[in-house]
Amino acid sequence: xxxxxxxxxxxxxxxxxxxxxxxxxxxxxxxxxxxxxxxxxxxxxxxxxxxxxxxxxxxxxxxxxxxxxxxxxxxxxxxx
Numbered sequence: 001x002x003x004x005x006x007x008x009x010x011x012x013x014x015x016x017x018x019x020x021x022x023x024x025x026x027x028x029x030x031x032x033x034x035x036x037x038x039x040x041x042x043x044x045x046x047x048x049x050x051x052x053x054x055x056x057x058x059x060x061x062x063x064x065x066x067x068x069x070x071x072x073x074x075x076x077x078x079x080x
Contacts (some may be wrong), residue, residue: 001059002035002036002037003036003037003076004012004032004036004037004038004063004076005032005033005036005065005073006033006034006035006036007031007032007033007034008027008031008032008065009029009030009065009066009067009068010027010030010031010032010038010062010063010064010065010066010075010079011024011027011028011029011030011063011065011066011068011071012026012027012028012029012030012040012042012057012061012062012063013025013026013058013061013063013064013066013068014027014049014060014061014062014063015026015059015061015062015074016045016057016058016059017075018060018061018076018078018080019074019077020060020062020064020073020074023035023058024062024064024071025049026068027042027045027046028040028041028042028045029067029068038074045055060077061077061078062076062078063075063077064076
């Protein structure tokens with residue numbers, strides 16, 4: 001991920017809304033490097049969520065500022 005504020009905390013999560021609104025399912029928390037980028041591995045958490053579902057539902061990847069317990073609004077959204 002690139003283009004984020006440097007040395008800040010963010011959360012990668014799943015949102016039921018393409019605009020990043022609604023309940024966020026946090027996948028991974030991370031802090032960006034001095035250049036404002038980070039490498040985040042969320043394959044395991046995504047597999048666990050999808051595997052446990054009886055009826056799959058459409059969700060969108062979103063990056064929000066903050067922590068899983070206290071986060072702000074979306075700063076980056078999944079592009080279709």
